[in-house]
Amino acid sequence: MAKKKLRVGILFGGKSGEHEISLRSARSILKAIDRKKYDVVELGITKEGRWLQSSAAQALLGGESQPSEDLSGETGLTIAAAAAEPAAGTGLDVVFPVLHGTFGEDGTIQGLFELADIAYVGSGVLGSSAGMDKDAMKRMFFAAGLPMTPHVTLLRSEWRADAKKSTRLIEKTLQYPVFVKPANLGSSVGISKVKSRADLAVAMDLAASFDRKIVIEQGVGGPGVKPRELEVAVLGNDTPEASVVGEIVPAKEFYDYEAKYELNGADESVSIIPAKLTKAEEKKIRAMAIAAFRACDCAGLARVDFLMAPASKGKPAEIVLNEINTLPGFTSISMYPKLWGASGVNYSKLIDRLIELALERHREKQQTHFSR
Ligand SMILES: Nc1ncnc2c1ncn2[C@@H]1O[C@H](COP(=O)(O)OP(=O)(O)O)[C@@H](O)[C@H]1O
Ligand SMILES: [Mg+2]
Incomplete structure (x- = not known):
């Protein structure tokens, strides 16, 4: 008897700012994955966080913003529960979360897979969130x-309560240029290179709009x-x-x-x-x-x-x-x-x-x- 093929769920899209990048990665994987070895199940997540299966997931992958099939009743939880049911036709042996950034790379979806006891590609909850x-x-x-470059971490509440004090703290530890970053994001979104005090506030406000925690790092190599x-x-x-x-x-x-x-x-x-x-x-x-x-x-x-x-x-x-x-x-x-x-x-x-x-x-x- 032929060995049973592994059922692999490829999960893509998602609510993060890196939705489009995820679709690109997933298209590549779907093209290259060995169909002789695996039964591939496409699972999409819209920018609004709705989960899609089969033709609706393929439509999302194809760049259709409004998937034709309405599966609005589906949530991540119901699909994960179905995926965890090996006896049912919906069971998956493993999921590959081809998701970047918030809700994909940060441990949240990994927590869902842990609860559902599904094998998944990549780091667990701690590794992902860390x-x-x-x-x-x-x-x-x-x-x-x-070894790392020196840095300071500030909460946006601290920055907003007292920008002068925050600036003093940053300048006590670091020399310009500094890089100001929201602690949790990716693809360089919200990151600024700041060459002098005059540009610090704009950069801090921008980073503060993306996260409650802001990381300020000394520019590696120094000025120029x-x-x-x-x-x-x-x-x-x-x-x-x-x-x-x-x-x-x-x-x-x-x-x-x-x-x-x-x-x-x-x-x-x-x-x-x-x-x-x-x-x-x-x-x-x-x-x-x-x-x-x-x-x-x-x-x-x-x-x-x-x-x-x-x-x-x-x-x-x-x-x-x-x-x-x-x-x-x-x-x-x-x-x-x-x-x-x-x-x-x-x-x-x-x-x-x-x-x-x-x-x-x-x-x-x-x-x-x-x-x-
Ligand atoms: N301390 C630093 N010194 C010099 N360049 C930096 C520093 N931090 C970030 N950069 C520049 O900014 C880019 C994005 O920063 P990074 O921390 O990698 O954010 P992301 O997680 O969004 O990729 C880096 O690839 C690099 O070009
Ligand atoms: Mg980077």
Whole structure:
């Protein structure tokens, strides 16, 4: 008898600002996933948070804003419950949440899968939320002894109550330029580079409109320096492995939303794989990527991003950890798959591996007792 095919749910869209990026990643996966091995079930989430199945999900993927089939009664909970029912025709063996940002990458949907006892690709609740929150992430990295650029975290209530005091606090610890970021977001939304006090308030107000927590970081390399941006793809559960190191050369002063997704042709940001580094630098960066993955208790996959200030005036080059992304862009030409491609794992193999890791992690968890 032929082995039963695994039923894999591909979940895409979502309420986050990265809805469109998610659709791009999902289209790539659906094109490449091995249909001989898997029965693929498409699951879409609209920008309003409605869950869609079958033809309505495909319509969302195809870019139709108003899916023809009305499934407004469906919520994430009912679909997750159906997915968790192996006896029913609706059962899923594993879900791949191809979601970026809020409600997809931040532990919330992972919590839903945990409750429904469904295997899923990627980090669990803690790894996802720690990787999403730049303030919590830095605390984890700090505890693991990983190098970072100096930073200050402020609540927007603190900023709004006393901007002068907040400014003093920032300037006591950091030197301009600084980067002002909402703690929980992605794709550079709400992030500003601030070169002097005159521009600080606008940047703080912008970040405060996106999150209750604001992270202010010292610009790596100092005034007038564009640091190198290095990225490593990590794959695995308890024994994660690191890819070769890649480099992004942003098309703008920093890697903002436009430089990431909107500039095309000659103006495009460029990636270089592998990055030109010394053997020692490469070794150090790959080890740091794995340490960062472990520090946040990640699983499955993550892309770890670094900033490198070039050597100057006798000072050696400085490499710091910037952030970890637990559900990085996943089109066939995104950095994460390209880094694995250059490390000997092609795109469809990578999808296979992530599904295996999801099942492995789910099995491992069965060994846990939840009461005595
Ligand atoms: N401390 C910093 N020094 C220099 N450049 C930075 C710093 N922080 C962020 N950047 C620039 O801003 C971009 C986006 O910041 P990042 O923290 O990666 O946010 P996101 O999670 O939205 O990708 C980086 O890729 C880099 O170009
Ligand atoms: Mg980033």
